[in-house]
Amino acid sequence: MHDRSLSRRTLLAATAATAVAAGTVAAASPAVAHAPQPSHHARLKRLIARMSLEEKVGQLFVMRVYGHSATAPDQADIELNLKEMGVRTAAELVAKYHVGGIIYFAWAHNTRDPHQIADLSNGIQRAGLAQSTPVPLLISTDQEHGIVARVGRPATLMPGAMALGAGGSRSDARTAAQIAGAELAAMGICQNYAPVADVNVNPANPVIGVRSFGADPQAVAGLVAAQARGYQSAGIASTCKHFPGHGDTTIDSHTGIPVITHTREEWESIDAPPFRAAIAAGIDSVMTAHIQFPALDPSDDPATLSRPILTGILREELGYDGVVVTDALTMQGVRDKYGDDRVPVLALKAGVDQLLNPPDLVAARNGVLGAVKSGEISVARIEESILRILSLKEKLGLFREPFVSHRGVDRTVGIRSHLATADRTAERTTTLLVNEGRLLPLSRRREPGLLVVGADPASPSGSTGPPTAVLAKAFTELGFTATALSTGITPTTAKIDEAVAAAGGKDVVIVGTYNVTAAAAQRTLVARLVATGVPVVTLAIRNPYDIAQLGGVRAALAAYCWTDVELRAAARVIAGRVDPEGRLPVPVQRADDPTQVLYPIGYGLSYD
Known part of the structure; x- marks a missing residue:
């Protein structure tokens, strides 16, 4: 990947100057939220007083567990549970360790289908209420939508964050969250680790990218607040992440420890606004980042372990008194x-x-128990966190009714009106960047034969197939004759030759591109296809920066993800069934001179 450090610093300076000019560095007064009602407060304190130390410590942990059932998982999942946690099932995990929450993952086989998810949730809640001190659990997941979604079809898959950023509608963002939240709640999932509040000012960011709403702090702040309100109006807890801001890094905190080099002033103007907006909107929880941020804490501790950042800034300066949750403790960024x-x-x-999700629950639990018994951490400090956690459970109604039903699932999850809203929302996000000679929109009479080639990355949850196949099917349903040919993220010479041969006799070639770099074989694929003389249309199916690396194409668009809903919407835009309305939420710099902006924030063509 070419060096984007200069362009990143240029963007930082411009963003900071804009924020200062707009008067956003000094944000609104901190909002203090989540103070429990006095009657609830007293009742919850009485509940805490009945807990043993082991039960209290257990409430602090949110743990993974393998299996589709709380009591009867498959044998392979039983073996994994025994290996990693010393229990056979989710019910045993709750009974033995008194964990306060469970996180669902597709790879842990927790999310096969909506009815199964609801049954798993009910089984976990029954285990919580069967304890000597009955307490319901916070069941959580990462349902950001776009490239991160743990629950797939037939649940409704909404456009992801950067696509919503391209749409620019706070109403759409809130509605998307309301629908997603209602569907999660119907399946018994009551805490969602979304929205992402990171401002993606680094095009080389390997872990955030399209998970962010964009590079404009104020635009991101508005969309974050809208989604927080949307999720919470649906009756689930929303979690903004990753505090104090993970948008400017070239290291993935899953595998290393990123260092954010922003000054305190840059943090105030760039990273802080979305978190301030989320707090003002009454966000239920904030997730920490496994990043070093020297301007906020000169030690080399990650923010997750930084008292100056979490207590000094988040709690005291920003006035946040809700639940603070770590990012996954399995990630290398916090374990180094x-x-x-x-x-x-x-x-x-x-x-x-x-x-959240320590790699070794026994070691983590024993570490906390030992710290309390030695006096390193006071019981009062533990109870302070438990009160926040139980207050959130109270707010979500889990003490009154923790169970869900198949009937509720059927009335809510993946219903026609939700799917239609997802389609309409996605249509407003597709961004048209190049349209030489008004090639687009295509005409069924003028361009009957389409070849769809390109990258086919692993499909996100809910996709019905690889992107080339989904696009070809969408065009076929729109009346075109479309053929799909997967060439891959790193097409071989043989695959490129096959694509060039297949382009013969076609009217247009659609190329799905995926994070194209200067040395990428995808550039060769596009160049060879352009050389055939057949008009080439590129569709960036992840980061929108690809067009900077591609020359000679007649048209170029950005879809921001390769889920079905976004690919189908892009096909309708290309076919002219709807006009392109999306506008870039991030700038695209020139490949040969990253200090120069090729397409600025807000850029996007229309058919008018």
Whole structure:
């Protein structure tokens, strides 16, 4: 990938200057939220007083578990549970460790279908209420939509964050969250780790990218607040992430420890606005980032373990008193410096409430128990976090009614009106960047033969097939004759030759591109196809920066993800069934001179 450091610094300076000019550095007064009602407060304190120390510590943990059932998972999942946690089932996990929450993953086989998810949730809640001190659980997942979605079809898959950023509608963002939240709640999932509040000012960011709403802090702030309100109006907890801001990094915190080099002033103007907006909107929880941020804390501790960041800034300066949850403690960014038994202790001392998915639950739990028994962490400090957690459970109605039903699932999940809203929303996000000679929109009479080639990355949850196949089917349903040919993310010479041969006799070639770099074989594929003389249309199916690397194409668009809903919408735009309305939420810099902007924020063509 070419060096984008200069363009990144240029963007930072411009963004900071814009924010200062708009008066956003000094944000609104901090909002103090989530203070429990006095009667609830007293009742929850009485509940905490009945808990043993082990039960109290257990409430702090949110843990993975393998299997589709709380009591009868498949044998392979039983073996994984025994290997990693020393229990056979989710019900045993709750009974033995008194965990306060469970996180669902598709790879843990928790999310096969909506009825199964509802049954799993009910089984977990029954286990929570069967404890000597009955407490319901916070069941959570990462349902950001776009490239990160743990629950797939037949649930409604909405456009992802950057697509919504391209749409620019806070109403659409809120509606998308309301629909997603209602469907999660119907399946018994009551805490969603969304929206992403990171401002993606680094095109080389390997972990955030299209998970962010964009590069404009104020636009991101508005969409984050809208989604927080949308999720929470649907009766689930919303979680903004990753505090204090993960948008400017070239390292993935899953595999290393990123260092954010923003100054304090840059943090105030670039990274902070979405978190301030989320807090003002009453966000239920905030997730920490496994990043070093020297301007906020000169130690080399990640933010997850930083008291100056989590208590000094988030709690005291921003006035946030809701639940703070770590990012997954399995990630390398938080494990580089301390052992798995010490990380949870340091996180609690920093100001965290929920400890998410430690790699070794026994070591993590024993570390916290030992710290309490030795006096390193006071019982009062533990109870402070438990009160926040139980207050959230109270707010969500889990003490009154923790169970869901198949009837509720059928009335809510993947219903026709939700799917139609997803389609309409996606149509407003597709962005047209190039349209030489008004090639688009295509005409069924003028361009009857289409070849769809390109990258076919692993399909996100809910996709019905690889992007080339989904696009070809969408064009066929629109009346075109379309053929699909997968050439892959790194097409071989043989595959490129096959694509060039297949282009013969076609009227237009549609190329799905995926994170094209200067050395990418995808550039060769596009160049060879352009050389055939057949008009080439490129569709960036992830990051929208691809067009900077591609020359000679007649038309170029950005879809921001390769889920069915976004690909079908892009096909309708290309075919002219709807006009392109999306506008870039991030700038695209020139490939040969990254200090120059090729397409600025807000750029997008229309057919008018």
